[in-house]
Amino acid sequence: MSSPRARSSSRTPKPIEDPPTDLESIARIDASLVFEHFTTDDAWELGSALRARLLPIATPVVINIALANQNQPLFHTCTHPGVMPDNDSWVARKRKTVLRWGCSTWYMHCKFKGDEVAFREKYGLGNSAGEYAIHGGGIPIRVTGVEGVVAVVVVSGLKQHQDHAVVVEIIRELYY
Incomplete structure (x- = not known):
């Protein structure tokens, strides 16, 4: 059964x-x-804008937005067929990195120049190192007047610098 609406654009992304x-x-x-506030409506707006921005790109991507304190998903979707369970593993690992260190995963990637061994040793992670990812795409959501991270947005599926950059781009377009 075909859909009357095109799922991706034929225009150049x-x-x-x-x-x-x-x-x-x-x-x-x-x-x-x-953010001034971050509600389920804000998560929907941000997630939907990310999906719209990424649909013209043929690569399948996962977009996830979840609350920090409960891991409660506020938004979760894929852009195209072909997303694998491994993408959700990357989402969880990026999210865990943002929550532990309170910064973007791109920051952590650049801090360690992508050296996962140095990252593991610096923080004494040992066997738990695989629970974290220092690959771009995880960004903390902060709210004025609230201490700490309130939610995390993660994009997974593109090159890591693109995963990071598209989230920053859309947040800036929507809220600044």
Whole structure:
């Protein structure tokens, strides 16, 4: 059964700009992404905008937004067929990194220059290192006047710098 609506656009997708790789710039961007409030409606708006932005790209991508304190999903979807269970594993690992260190996974990736061994040793993670991912795409959601991270948005499926950059792009377009 075919759908009357096209699921992806035949137009050329807008390129996703590369994010900075220096820690100062990444930290400044992370710190600037503060919401006045973050409700289920905000999660829906953000998740839907991310999905609309990513639909023209043929690569299957997972978009997940969940509350920080309960792991309660507020938004979870895929853009195209072909997403594998491994994508959800990446979502969980990126989310766990954001919650433990309170910064984007892109920041952690650049801090360790992608060196997972150095990351594991720095924090004494041992066998639990596989529970975390220092690959871009996990971003903390902060709210003015609230201490800590209130939610985490994760994109998984593109190149890691694109996973990160598209979230920043859409948050800026919607809220700034």
